[in-house]
Amino acid sequence: MPKIIVDVMPKPEILDPQGKAIGAALARLGIEGFREVRQGKRFELKVHGEITDEVLATVRHAAETLLSNPVIEDVVSVKQKECGGNCGCGHAKTADAPNGQKDLLA
Template structure:
């Protein structure tokens, strides 16, 4: 079955304490060279049948109204991904 991926990230002006904690832990693990980390959310919506433009529009609506908080988050991606078996 096809899937639609929705990525949601905090808006740039919103503090991201989880991202800061990850950024602080990376050098302690010997992983250097990263200036900043932002943590977001990923949703996968499995679609019954074909992904039409109407289905994609419903996914966009769900992303804006249910999957994200538009006050502090941006929807950065809504796209169909190949089903890997």
């Protein structure tokens, strides 16, 4: 089944206490080298049938009105997830088979 991924992040001017807490925890664990951490949200929406321009428009509308709070968050991406051919979504991908031939994967 095809998926659409929606990523939502706090607006840059909004404080992110969760991101600050994660950044401090990384430093306490000795994981260094990060200037700033911001935490966002990721939504995965499985779609019945094909992902069309109309479906993407519907998801964008849902992302802007329900999945995010437009006062404090930005929808940073709405994209189709590439499944690599093993997802069972019904599409076909080609890949190199161990014998060097091209096999059709479902």
